Amino acid sequence: MSVIAMDTATDVLALAVADEDGKLMSSLVEFLPRAHSRLLQPSLGHLLAGARMNIHDVKLCVTGVGPGSYTGVRIAVAAAKAIGHACGIPIVAVPTVDGMAMALACAEGQRLGAFMALIDARRDRAFGCWYRLEDGRLWAQCEPTVQSLSDWLAIADRVHASIVASGRRLGDSAEAEGVRVRSWNEIAPMMPTALVRLGLSGSYERFEDERVHLLAPLYVLPTEAEAKLGAKGEGAE
Template sequence: MLVIALDTSTPAVTAGLVAFDDDRPRVLAERVTINPRAHGELLMPHLVDVMEEAGRGFADVEAIVAGIGPGPFTGLRVGLATAAALGQACDVAVHPVCGLDAIAAAAGVSGPLLVATDARRKEAYWAAYDGATRVDGPHVARPADVPVDGYRVAAGELADAVGLDAVEPRFPTPAGLVSAADLDAEPGPLVPLYLRRPDAEEPGKRKSVLTR
């Protein structure tokens, strides 16, 4: 099975083409650029480069996997909108995957693992795992407030910040995204994980300028 993997939930702009056979992902080509302000500019060019390097066309693709966060609004919307459009154009299913799950799947750790990525505002997105199986989270908190008792290692961009030994990867990888997806199941909706209330609020009732 040929699977496109996309993620824009972190500063990494990630696109890859993965062959998924015998429950093992094999990356045919990938492009990753660390630039938190260039998701919209780089994602599709990265994917076009990936397809050309792999010598495959979009008609060969059988599924798409997209990271749904947690992450900031703008980056997530770029990746999810692109994945949804590609799914319609290629007439294939689009499978949502938590980016923290993808990091855990690629870390290859057996036993307790924490995954922490940058949530900005001096906070971290984090989740706890037993191997690649999530047992808690995802949550958002200050790195100092992430519960680390019982854990020795952490993966993700803020692995060092939570005070544990850091292991790779720092960001979701194409292989991790595909490994974390259940490609045999009916895909769920592409609902982004923001984990925060929106900054914008509906205006309240206007105060009268008239006095009695």
Template sequence: MKPTLLAIDTSTENCSVALQVDNTVISREMESPREHSQRLLPFVQAVLEEADIKLSDVERLIVGIGPGSFTGVRIGVSIAQGLAFGAELPVQCVSSLDAMALEGAQNETTDWVISAIDARMGEVYWRAYKNDGEQLVTFAPAQVAKPEHLNLSEQLTEYGYRTTESVGFVGTGWETYAEQLKATAPVAPRSLACRLPTAAAMLRWAQQYNEAAVAADELEPLYVRNEVTWKKLPGR
């Protein structure tokens, strides 16, 4: 029997919740970048009611910690802390870039996946993954860069890319900066049909890659940009 897991994510324009009960996944999501704080908890309540369980029946909470919108990341992490403290839940943290890469790889198989989110200010958050047929292998943490300065050919070659291998892409970074990013790729990359992360993909990543659980007071956002600071809940 699979564990009962609840995943939430507001790190990008997508407000997303997914609940796993045995082999069933119940989800709610909506692109509503300015309404995350109003929508997230009603989505949580809706999936719990549909499954006819309470938050106390959940075994672990999974939260998207970014990178993405600073405001969205803060909302998701703050609400995750509140839920985890209230129900004494351990928390697994999943990157928005990782969730998109996994979903894209399940949509279509390529040898490499490049996940990129529009970071505003003329930059993208990005990460590269090698698909070895069983899992996605990572080589470096999430990074931020100007797309015209991001030499994907050089980066992938350092990670072991061979000229016969295919490259796929996911994320809004490829929409906003398609020309610049594609120009730096070693081969014409193809879309893997994933624009934004989902809580359902975070459920899969957290289990497949055995993300370590942390206590609510250890939960930290993944901003990538160093100048942004995070304030924990008062008294924590």
């Protein structure tokens, strides 16, 4: 069985082609703000060719589902749904923050400890989640959510969590408070490995057959259109 994995929820495009044991056959990590839609499919084709395969050799698709950039999240999810439907293969949905936390654990060579993944949500807020890593297995200690950076840092201090953050403002703000945060651009090269490992762990929902159409992005916050519709409805009351 061959596996493909992808994530486009942050400024980093992460792709992988792996075998059934999770061994990477080819992978790509690029810092590409606002270019995911243009480069995802040709990059995936290049990786498959490098592994001497085509899309019909793939038996499982792992995709990051967010939270993160509203547009970015949709790109990988839409591509995964198209591949799953066209090729008749299951899709495994992995929250992007889970992948980031596992990537940090892989980068630091740890199998135990507390880890936190944060993504800039603007207005001094961050999408995030924190985890316990036990013998290499990731256990989320909350649902992915959004809250103030100060609240996240307070949790990290209490549980002694290692932190990875996507967004320069997050890193700058954390450093101003004396908190060491690993930059996502520094850790991202481990994302392909992390996605494949989590996708094969059996811990995440699989979407198969007609259920691939139920796969949806994990936005956490309302989309801009939903927010405007809600504001319009409140104004009409």
